[in-house]
Amino acid sequence: MPVTKCPRKVEPPWKGWDRKAQKNGLRHQVFAVNGDHYVGEWKGNLKHGKGTQVWKKSGAVYEGDWKFGKRDGYGSLSHPDPETGKLRRVYSGWWKGDKKSRTGTGMRASGREA
Numbered sequence: 001m002p003v004t005k006c007p008r009k010v011e012p013p014w015k016g017w018d019r020k021a022q023k024n025g026l027r028h029q030v031f032a033v034n035g036d037h038y039v040g041e042w043k044g045n046l047k048h049g050k051g052t053q054v055w056k057k058s059g060a061v062y063e064g065d066w067k068f069g070k071r072d073g074y075g076s077l078s079h080p081d082p083e084t085g086k087l088r089r090v091y092s093g094w095w096k097g098d099k100k101s102r103t104g105t106g107m108r109a110s111g112r113e114a
Contacts, residue, residue, distance in 0.1 A: 022045055023042035023045050024042055024043060024044065024045075025041065025042060026040070026041055026042075027039070027040070027041075027042055034056065034057070035056030035057070036053065036054065036055050036056050036057075037053075037054050037056075038051055038052065038053045038054075039051060039052050040052060040053075040066065041066075043068070044068075046066075046068050046069035047066040047068075047069050047070075048066055048067060048068055048069070049065070049066060050064070050065060050066075051063075051064075051066050058079065059079065059080040060077065060078065060079050060080075061077070061078045061087060062075055062076070062077050062078075063075060063076050063078075064076060064095065065095070070097055070098035071095040071098050071099075072095055072096060072097060072098070073094070073095060074093070074094055074095075075092075075093075075095055076089055076091065076092040077089070077090050077091045077092075078090060090106070091105070091106050092105050093105050
């Protein structure tokens with residue numbers, strides 16, 4: 001009577017690599033393909049908790065709370081000043097679903113609160 005062997009269950013290499021690439025907890029710095037980078041907390045491969053996002057193209061910086069990949073909670077958005085290159089705070093306040101809330105403080109071009 002012939003003996004048949006079942007092939008061993010071998011996991012493809014990409015599954016192990018994908019498992020290692022999952023982001024949970026605190027990460028030092030994660031870069032996107034377009035040059036943007038994020039430093040902060042992750043949950044289920046999404047930005048979740050406290051973190052800082054820097055957009056390379058515009059130079060804008062957001063520091064604050066994230067919830068499932070969207071700005072949600074208290075945070076500040078800053079843009080670089082075209083003349084000096086220093087960051088100038090544009091908005092500081094509450095965010096909901098990646099949009100500014102009415103309870104925040106916008107800043108005028110002079111740097112004073114609006």
